[in-house]
Amino acid sequence: MVQTDNRPLLIAITGGIASGKTIVCKWFEKEGFIVIYADKLGHEILKEKEIVKAVEDEFGIKANNDGLIDRKLLSQIVFNEREKLLTLNKILHPKIRKRMQMIIDSAKEEYLIFEIPLLFENGLNKCFDLNINISAEKEIRIDRIIAQDGTTREETIKKISTQLSNKIRTKRADINIRNNLKLDRLYAQLTKIKEYISKFEKKDIQKIVEE
Numbered sequence: 001m002v003q004t005d006n007r008p009l010l011i012a013i014t015g016g017i018a019s020g021k022t023i024v025c026k027w028f029e030k031e032g033f034i035v036i037y038a039d040k041l042g043h044e045i046l047k048e049k050e051i052v053k054a055v056e057d058e059f060g061i062k063a064n065n066d067g068l069i070d071r072k073l074l075s076q077i078v079f080n081e082r083e084k085l086l087t088l089n090k091i092l093h094p095k096i097r098k099r100m101q102m103i104i105d106s107a108k109e110e111y112l113i114f115e116i117p118l119l120f121e122n123g124l125n126k127c128f129d130l131n132i133n134i135s136a137e138k139e140i141r142i143d144r145i146i147a148q149d150g151t152t153r154e155e156t157i158k159k160i161s162t163q164l165s166n167k168i169r170t171k172r173a174d175i176n177i178r179n180n181l182k183l184d185r186l187y188a189q190l191t192k193i194k195e196y197i198s199k200f201e202k203k204d205i206q207k208i209v210e211e
Contacts, residue, residue, distance in 0.1 A: 015134030
């Protein structure tokens with residue numbers, strides 16, 4: 001089933017960890033676009049009682065006194081074991097998808113942007129008119145992660161290796177943006193993309209959640 005024209009033009013922004021997705025999304029927000037962050041939706045859903053219980057049962061993590069799961073501890077567990085990451089995704093992703101579809105169905109904006117780190121991994125690229133991939137050189141990403149999280153180089157490389165390669169993302173994306181060092185070059189690319197978006201036509205795309 002495809003979506004009708006009675007919806008915003010849907011744009012997805014993706015990229016590997018520390019590629020610069022947030023910087024790009026903040027730029028679009030300053031330009032007046034509405035940006036929805038899939039990870040933030042996941043954080044909200046992780047607070048729901050039934051989800052907290054499911055995580056406790058699956059991972060043996062006890063909620064704190066506020067009834068919340070320690071996200072940092074959970075992240076450490078799933079990054080070290082792929083099967084546990086898949087289990088967490090099975091718990092969270094159906095609800096994230098439903099929340100995203102609800103946002104789209106109720107939106108009145110002309111454009112709607114979603115930041116989705118696992119866009120291609122979950123086949124969600126088929127649900128957007130335009131898919132934008134943000135990339136950066138591996139060594140730059142490693143330095144960014146170490147500076148931000150204080151992790152070791154070995155831990156950082158392992159974290160990057162759990163994600164889809166940028167080579168695959170680049171092939172699948174409609175637009176590719178390089179974000180290495182100079183912000184003025186990044187913003188110049190984004191300005192051109194903004195002009196392109198204003199002339200872009202909606203496609204026949206799948207719904208994130210079918211009725």
